[in-house]
Amino acid sequence: MIEHIPVLLVVLPVLGAAIPLIVSLYSDRGGWSIAAVTMLAHATLAGLLVPEVWTGGVVSYAVGGFALPYGIELVVDGLSLAVVTLISIISLGVLVYARHAGPHENTFYSQFLLLVTGLTGMTVTGDVFNLYVFLEITGLAAYGLVASGRRVSAAVAALKYLIIGTVGASLYLLGVGYALATTGTLNMADMSTKLAAVGYDSTLVLTAFGLMVGGLTVKVALFPLHTWQPDAYANAPDSVSAFISALVSTVSAYALARLLFSVFTVDFLTAVPAARWALLVLASVSIVAGSALAVSQSNVQRMLAYSSVSQFGLVIAGFTIATPIAVLGATVHLIGHAVMKGGLFAASGIIERKTGATTVSGYAGMAGRTPFVAGAFALLALAMVGVPPAIGFVGKWYIVLGAVEAGLWPVVVVLLASTLLTLAYFARLVERLYFAEPTIHDEPAVADGGAEADESPASSDHRSDGGGAVSTGMIAVVVAAAVLAVVLTGAVPLLDQLLDQTLPPLLQ
Amino acid sequence: MSADEQPGLYVESTIIMTTVRAVAPFVLTFALFIMFHGADTPGGGFQGGVIAGSVVMMLAFAFGIEAARQWVDVRVVSALASGGVLVFAGVGLGAMALGGQFLQYNVYEPYYYEASKYGIELVELGIGGIVASVAIGLFFLLAAGFGHVTDGEGEP
Numbered sequence: 033m034i035e036h037i038p039v040l041l042v043v044l045p046v047l048g049a050a051i052p053l054i055v056s057l058y059s060d061r062g063g064w065s066i067a068a069v070t071m072l073a074h075a076t077l078a079g080l081l082v083p084e085v086w087t088g089g090v091v092s093y094a095v096g097g098f099a100l101p102y103g104i105e106l107v108v109d110g111l112s113l114a115v116v117t118l119i120s121i122i123s124l125g126v127l128v129y130a131r132h133a134g135p136h137e138n139t140f141y142s143q144f145l146l147l148v149t150g151l152t153g154m155t156v157t158g159d160v161f162n163l164y165v166f167l168e169i170t171g172l173a174a175y176g177l178v179a180s181g182r183r184v185s186a187a188v189a190a191l192k193y194l195i196i197g198t199v200g201a202s203l204y205l206l207g208v209g210y211a212l213a214t215t216g217t218l219n220m221a222d223m224s225t226k227l228a229a230v231g232y233d234s235t236l237v238l239t240a241f242g243l244m245v246g247g248l249t250v251k252v253a254l255f256p257l258h259t260w261q262p263d264a265y266a267n268a269p270d271s272v273s274a275f276i277s278a279l280v281s282t283v284s285a286y287a288l289a290r291l292l293f294s295v296f297t298v299d300f301l302t303a304v305p306a307a308r309w310a311l312l313v314l315a316s317v318s319i320v321a322g323s324a325l326a327v328s329q330s331n332v333q334r335m336l337a338y339s340s341v342s343q344f345g346l347v348i349a350g351f352t353i354a355t356p357i358a359v360l361g362a363t364v365h366l367i368g369h370a371v372m373k374g375g376l377f378a379a380s381g382i383i384e385r386k387t388g389a390t391t392v393s394g395y396a397g398m399a400g401r402t403p404f405v406a407g408a409f410a411l412l413a414l415a416m417v418g419v420p421p422a423i424g425f426v427g428k429w430y431i432v433l434g435a436v437e438a439g440l441w442p443v444v445v446v447l448l449a450s451t452l453l454t455l456a457y458f459a460r461l462v463e464r465l466y467f468a469e470p471t472i473h474d475e476p477a478v479a480d481g482g483a484e485a486d487e488s489p490a491s492s493d494h495r496s497d498g499g500g501a502v503s504t505g506m507i508a509v510v511v512a513a514a515v516l517a518v519v520l521t522g523a524v525p526l527l528d529q530l531l532d533q534t535l536p537p538l539l540q
Numbered sequence: 541m542s543a544d545e546q547p548g549l550y551v552e553s554t555i556i557m558t559t560v561r562a563v564a565p566f567v568l569t570f571a572l573f574i575m576f577h578g579a580d581t582p583g584g585g586f587q588g589g590v591i592a593g594s595v596v597m598m599l600a601f602a603f604g605i606e607a608a609r610q611w612v613d614v615r616v617v618s619a620l621a622s623g624g625v626l627v628f629a630g631v632g633l634g635a636m637a638l639g640g641q642f643l644q645y646n647v648y649e650p651y652y653y654e655a656s657k658y659g660i661e662l663v664e665l666g667i668g669g670i671v672a673s674v675a676i677g678l679f680f681l682l683a684a685g686f687g688h689v690t691d692g693e694g695e696p
Binding site (some may be wrong): 043094095096244 | 565614615619621622625629632633636641643644645646691
């Protein structure tokens with residue numbers, strides 16, 4: 033049973049996704065319960081896999097029992113295990129949030145589980161073509177989820193996401209084609225030895241690298257290729273923004289790391305400095321440009337989206353530096369960012385429901401009206417900046433250490449500057465939340481006619497979309513994310529050990 | 541010219557209706573042919589499914605979209621989509637229950653000597669069902685236009 037877990041992790045959400053369709057013939061509800069049961073089972077399976085990988089090392093699975101370089105292989109090592117566990121936990125959190133926040137349709141939960149399928153598949157697969165298939169499943173489910181927003185702008189954002197995302201996936205597929213033409217194999221482990229045999233300076237290998245990595249950077253949303261992201265995050269329903277901002281780019285960045293370490297290997301990066309520098313420059317530009325764009329936003333959700341562009345620059349820079357400490361830092365920041373950004377989007381959703389505030393100036397003085405959520409928001413924002421006990425600090429610290437070790441001083445400067453820039457946009461927001469005079473508290477009254485001055489917050493909660501009210505579960509999710517952002521720091525040594533056991537084959 | 545009024549799009553034509561009536565069974569047969577030959581020749585569930593879905597579109601063009609929508613029960617479409625997934629997963633998980641890997645067809649062979657061959661066919665049929673029903677569903681959704689999306693308090 034235990035050895036079948038990698039494939040069950042993928043099959044389970046597919047099965048779960050098929051059931052709400054049948055249920056919807058008889059009832060409008062029920063999707064949530066099915067998704068919850070499925071994700072609890074998913075989390076259990078992921079949990080069972082932890083001791084297995086911890087003691088036994090890499091778990092590998094040959095789908096269909098075909099001999100390995102030819103059949104599809106699923107591989108779970110320390111890195112993929114960490115990401116799978118993250119997917120399970122965040123999905124459960126988003127389900128708790130969506131219980132009240134909606135969308136409530138059965139089709140939403142079908143798409144939700146399909147997205148989980150794609151993400152899990154991308155994480156556990158050991159086959160470059162299989163990775164493309166799951167990349168597409170992830171993409172299609174995410175486009176659909178973004179479009180499930182009620183506003184017309186959600187449909188436009190989804191269309192933009194669809195077009196750019198498909199171009200990215202196609203570039204990746206083209207790269208896989210070149211790699212297949214060079215090596216004659218699709219299995220990652222097999223391909224990595226064959227690529228070394230062909231020679232890293234071969235034009236075909238370089239083209240394959242450029243196309244595959246280029247395609248994935250579209251999905252990760254690094255700077256010049258990020259244009260789909262702010263619209264998609266800001267226009268999707270709150271539950272969807274929290275979910276895709278936490279996981280979709282994260283898993284794409286994981287896939288990029290998987291390509292760097294398991295397919296092209298660190299030897300390729302040292303043999304072809306141009307490739308390493310190209311990625312480093314892209315990541316650095318992304319860090320600076322993402323932060324600059326985030327500072328200039330007035331809409332909070334768009335600001336958070338541009339912040340992701342910058343943070344993923346940081347992660348990709350860490351993976352590209354590729355010393356063990358930088359890889360640890362990038363992994364920590366990858367996971368930490370998912371928790372923090374998901375929590376921030378969820379918190380911004382609650383603040384919007386409670387107070388109607390969506391802009392930086394609208395957030396002024398809102399801490400008094402939503403004490404728990406504002407507190408969690410501030411904590412998550414500070415964690416993202418990298419204030420010491422939080423996970424955001426550890427990740428950035430190790431990435432910077434790695435860059436110093438490798439003597440990449442320009443990158444060190446960018447990394448340190450990024451912290452300052454992150455502070456620039458989050459400090460502004462936290463300052464507004466706590467130390468500014470409210471600008472918005474009587475706005476609903478003004479909209480009503482302007483006469484009533486003393487309206488209680490509860491009765492002024494008449495947001496048009498989503499029903500306004502906020503459940504305890506939604507607040508609990510945000511608070512849990514804030515707690516996790518601090519507590520996860522304690523898990524870093526465990527992650528270090530886990531990566532140490534499985535990464536050495538990756539890092540020479 | 542009459543693009544803005546939905547009902548005006550459909551023009552009843554004896555030629556088209558007769559042609560579709562004659563051609564539809566052949567197209568459906570061809571779709572099944574493609575699905576069944578996915579294992580050893582070019583083709584398979586995806587291609588066959590699209591062809592099968594196109595039969596419904598042909599009927600919609602000949603007899604009108606509303607008539608086709610009423611004729612194709614939504615339950616059939618849902619059942620095909622979900623059933624396809626369940627067939628696929630069932631074949632895969634069944635192999636695991638018999639002690640093999642996921643989708644390892646040859647563990648069925650003690651029970652039926654050509655299990656590997658027909659196991660693949662069954663999976664292809666499942667995929668064909670999913671693809672056909674999704675193609676049909678998308679067609680009807682697109683044909684329904686945007687009226688059902690922007691009602692309520694949708695703001696541009």
